[in-house]
Amino acid sequence: MVRHRKIVSSQHKHGNNNTGSNSGSGRNSNLFRFSSIWKTVVGFCCLAFAIYVSVLGYLETRVNTPLDEEKAVLETGIFVPERYWGSYRPGVYFGIKSRDPRSPVFGFMWYEIGDTHKGIRHWCDQNDNLMSYGWLRHDGFLFGEQLILDMPLNIVTSFIKTPGVVNGGHWTARINVTSKHNKKTVGLIWYGALDESMGPAAPHSRLWMENGVMKGHTPQLDNFRINFIHEGKLHHTSYSEAVAPGLHLLKEKFYSLLKPSKERYGPIGQLPILQPDAKLNEQNANFVPVQMIVETPFYLDVVYTTEDLPTPPLKGIEYTNEMEMHRMKFDLEFERKFNLDDKYAELDVIIARAALSNMIGGIGYFYGAGRVKSQHTSEPVPYWRAPLYTAVPSRSFFPRGFLWDEGFHGLLIGHWSPQIQMDIAAHWLDLINVEGWIPREQILGVEAVARVPKEFIVQSNAAANPPMLLIQLAHLVRNNPQLFGPGQTLRGTLDRMFPRLQVWLFKFYDVLAWYQWFQSTQKGDEPTAYRWRGREDDGLQLNPKTLTSGLDDYPRASHPSDIERHVDLRCWMYAAADAMATIAFHLFIETTKYEATRDQLGDEELLNELHWSPETQTYADYGLHSDGVKLVRQPAKAPNELSRVVRSVLVPPKPTLVTSAFGYVSLFPMLLMVLKPESPKLGKILEDLDKPELLWSPYGLRSLSKSSPYYMKRNTEHDPPYWRGQVWLNINYLALRALKHYSRAGTYAKRAADLYERLRDNIVRNVLAEYKRNGYLWEQYSGEDGKGSGCKPFTGWTALIVLIMADEY
Structure with a gap:
């Protein structure tokens, strides 16, 4: 204590020393402040980097992280003995x-x-x-x-x-x-x-x-x-x-x-x-x-x-x-x-029984983990291992699950057994990840992987598929209200499904699930516009494919870009919002938000602003487009290289409606019943539907108009036409359903009823005749002679012929 006082006293006696000491202390203080600031900056940068790395790591894992909700499938395996064993290897x-x-x-x-x-x-x-x-x-x-x-x-x-x-x-x-x-x-x-x-x-x-x-x-x-x-x-x-x-x-x-x-x-x-x-x-x-x-x-x-x-x-x-x-x-x-x-x-009924039986007999049970990717993963990663109980489109060519196909399958399966179809839908919805995404193609197990080309195995989380499964689920609920009442087994399954369609965290806040995933990720640049993701221009395709739409090579805008607007996807979202309102209503959940979206997307003025062409009087996609394209053979650049066929652009593209591709996409406002029964646009569609030079044929509606420059044109040197003129049963089923709907009331009821009868008879007659001729249901049918084409047997959505024969929609 005495020594301390002496030291202080000494400092007061020597003024010069005090000055030097203060100067050094100031420098030290500045250095200390600089050091502190530098350390703070470095620490902040380290923290920011750590947060960045953590966020990246989190984003990487989202694509293969399951949604943290109760499983839709509670009982399976031995707990459902009547469906424990089966022909589950289609x-x-x-x-x-x-x-x-x-x-x-x-x-x-x-x-x-x-x-x-x-x-x-x-x-x-x-x-x-x-x-x-x-x-x-x-x-x-x-x-x-x-x-x-x-x-x-x-x-x-x-x-x-x-x-x-x-x-x-x-x-x-x-x-x-x-x-x-x-x-x-x-x-x-x-x-x-x-x-x-x-x-x-x-x-x-x-x-x-x-x-x-x-x-x-x-x-x-x-x-x-x-x-x-x-x-x-x-x-x-x-x-x-x-x-x-x-x-x-x-x-x-x-x-x-x-x-x-x-x-x-x-x-x-x-x-x-x-x-x-x-x-x-x-x-x-x-x-x-x-x-x-x-x-x-x-x-x-x-x-x-x-x-x-x-x-x-x-x-x-x-x-x-x-x-x-x-x-x-x-x-x-x-x-x-x-x-x-x-x-x-009698023979026709036998064929119908076989069509249904092949749909049911084509149900398989798969287990494994697919391969997925996102923009945040440098390499594909495995999805979590999971079971899938699902029908398959074709036992010979597509013996695995497809998301939008399953929606059509469910229309027939649900009519035969709502229990089986709800079990199938529940398995699909249990494949939703934390983002609200379901991989559109399920390749589970080594047998499935062995039958898929390598380039199709990995699924991207940017890729959608039409929400037909959601629409089918609402159809099942609407047609069987007695099975979904309080206390019913299927009501419990539906209750567990709903959080996978729309997750509610709080009363006033929701996060992504399947329905909301569509609304958030497939939005277009314009209000109420939607755009399919996943289109890529490799310079080899006459018109780049849109696999996510389900319509593969159907002609869209020739040069993929972010300004595109796809009329079919907009109509799918109208139907999805309507389906959500139906399901929510039966579960006693507030329907206002879904009805508001449905009504907005059902506003014909908004639809027409985005997709109606006054010149051709048709609905169409919008994008960067040119019809001046063709496939040409490019000479080999070196002696040891092979020549290849590439796309040549003769006329530069410009932003426009793609009116040269009149076909299934142009019909979607009618197919999904977006248009009001009194709409003049509906009248024009029905008028065009009946023209043999466009889509009408004695075998069903062609997928693309005969007047289109893309009609039955190859998309690459190796890809024959697919959705470019052939008759497809799933879209024809939607057309018949819509025609029956419009035949009940409205300005064009009589014309819709006449078209319905003639179209149904054409489709049934041809599908049955082809089955009698060659013993198969086919993937598609020729619009020229009605012959089956594509893969066989295709007892996926082609089996909808049973519902068409029964007038059940």
């Missing part, structure tokens, strides 16, 4: 699995002995050139029956389930093979396999053969067995316990196990039989094929059961009698739902 000619992510799968292959050029049949493949194949009857619950014509073989595959709350019950599958003329020797293969999702060695799951019985164990099913019961001449049976690299290579693995037998079997000679797999020592078997060399006629019953089921499985004459009972029940239920017997000939 991509193979005949296969059975359960609605469980780790289900064993079972399937069927065949080949004709002595005719090896035809190959082994397994996956549905257009190149197999089968005369016909498809379900004759399928109820989606308990049974199905399918006819496969692989001349000279007639193969009928069928199954009957006995549901059970213990391990899902049991089932019997029957394969009945006959030949039209002479007896034929055929190799029939039934196999069991473990999905690779169970792990490479399936440590808790096994498959093996024991005394002619296929046996297996999984944690979900416990112990199960498959017995084989046959009737007919059996030359030889062989099997192998093998290791397959994946479900997508089962046929190749089977083929590698075939070796000629050492013994000769009379006139048949050396038969190909299965040999042991050399890789079996490395791990447990995940693939067990059983081959029977048989002579037609022959049938095989494949009987699946578990150890703890008291009810004996069906087989032999019991199976035959039970199948006949199911057929009768199905036919009666079909007639009750669709009322066709008094309107159509």
